[in-house]
Amino acid sequence: MTHTMDGVISYVISIFTCLDSPAIQENRVTTVQCLSGTGSLRVGGEFLARHYHQRTIYIPQPTWGNHPKVFTLAGLSVKTFRYYDPVTRGLNFQGLLEDLRSAPSGAIVLLHACAHNPTGVDPTPQQWEQIRQLMRSKALLPFFDSAYQGFASGNLDADAHSVRLFVGDGGECLIAQSYAKNMGLYGERVGALSIVCKSADVASRVESQLKLVIRPMYSNPPIHGASIVATILKDRNMYQEWIIELKAxxxxxxxxxxxxxxxxxxxxxxxxxxxxxxxxxxxxxxxxxxxxxxxxxxxxxxxxxxxxxxxxxxxxxxxxxxxxxxxxxxxxxxx
Ligand SMILES: Cc1ncc(COP(=O)(O)O)c(C=O)c1O
CATH class of the missing domain: 3.90.1150.10 (Aspartate Aminotransferase, domain 1)
Structure with missing residues (x-):
């Protein structure tokens, strides 16, 4: 196992545990180990502020309290889209669609992959599909925050549904992943940022730019917690034990x-x-x-x-x- 600037977990990410994902097979995904979910969001935000043509990110209303701060400090301009309906205590789906429809083409949209914080309200698979179609038709860039994979349904695959739907259409997206909750490694700060690109060539250029973002911030990520994650993900027995505990x-x-x-x-x-x-x-x-x-x-x-x-x-x-x-x-x- 080597420890490079992109970290020890850069080659395995459970969001893609279907390693037969075309994006993985075609080398279109670049992954860098980051400081848990927060650090992954921040690195993604900094990268987009430097290199992406649109600087506006739409976040759900409400959302995790740190999102606006992370993205503002990364250099993005933060706007919100309607998400929660206090009357039904459920999703304001019409409001969400209307707000995304009126967002400027190319804008970035922060989506909680599953188990939305703080509302606990997620779109249904059918609603995710409608969101995907709308976002792709307007070239909106999805930035997934996956802090609770496995914690929502107890199943890693079911909880990755939204992300895989977007990855499956061949388009671009970003995914910030945290192992804080699902591996109980909060204090170790283990996470990863993945950027799914349209070609392997773009992915390798994105990777070198990500390293330029990371180097002056914290040089490289700590090794210990990520080695625990990598060991579990690579070992069939440990992986089985992990998913049983996660389900419990x-x-x-x-x-x-x-x-x-x-x-x-x-x-x-x-x-x-x-x-x-x-x-x-x-x-x-x-x-x-x-x-x-x-x-x-x-x-x-x-x-x-x-x-x-x-x-x-x-x-x-x-x-x-x-x-x-x-x-x-x-x-x-x-x-
Ligand atoms: C939606 C969401 N994103 C990201 C994070 C950050 O996770 P981490 O502790 O891995 O930085 C949290 C943690 O509370 C969260 O709820």
Whole structure:
């Protein structure tokens, strides 16, 4: 195993674990190891700001709080497209299509590959296909953020569906990947940026430009965590063990969704809580407002982001009753 500036995991990325992907076989994908998901987004942003003809990136409204900062500091101009409908607590699909339709041709569009943070709301496969068709017809450049592959459904392939749909049409895209959650390597900062190009020649030129972005920023990535990832991805037995554990994690999160939903229903807490079981991934966008969140923090010592997002991974059967009491008190006292 060699350690180069593009890192030890540059040759294997689970988003393409179907190694028969034409993009991989035709050497049209360039991958550089980066500092987890955040660093991959930042390197991709810097590369685009330097070399891409459009400097505007559209991000979903809402999105992970760090996205606007990462891309603004990388030199891109950040705009938003509609994504979430607070009334249905689901996807605002019409709003999304309208906003992408009116984006300038060539603009960059940040898409969460799966398990959208903070809403837990993902497009269906049919909706992804419509998004793909619209984006390709307007030459919008997809930039996927894949921070939770395997955490949404428990299946790496199912969670890579959106990315593979775009890669499958032969067009260009960027993918920022994190192994922080799905391999439990948060502190090791392991991630990768892949750029799928139209030809092998472009991919090799893109790679040399990526190295020029990385060299003055942090020279090269740390070796230890990435060696763990590479060892697991290359070893059939370890890989099997990993996907079994990943599924157990995803199933536990889904189980916590059901426990919380059932407990709220049995408690008779006012409101329709079905979004808890419909949303996907680590987070639930509860719909609680900032006053209710502050009340729950003060009175029940329950901590969540002020937009009402809770991490399902942080819940256990033991803590569900306390959370339900807090939610019940919050929604009955503070409407
Ligand atoms: C949507 C999204 N993208 C990227 C990241 C960053 O991941 P990492 O910790 O690997 O930098 C996160 C982490 O919270 C996230 O939720």
């Amino acid at each position: 994690m995803a199933d536990r999160i889904i189980n916590m969704r059901h426990q919380l939903f059932d407990a709220l229903r049995s408690r008779g807490t006012p409101g329709d809580w079905s979004h808890i079981i419909k949303q996907i991934g680590m987070f639930t966008f509860t719909g609680l407002n900032s006053e209710q969140v502050a009340f729950m923090t003060k009175e029940y010592h329950i901590y969540m982001t002020s937009d009402g997002r809770i991490s399902m991974a942080g819940l256990s059967s033991r803590t569900v009753p306390h959370l339900v009491e807090a939610i019940h008190a919050a929604v009955t006292r503070l409407v």
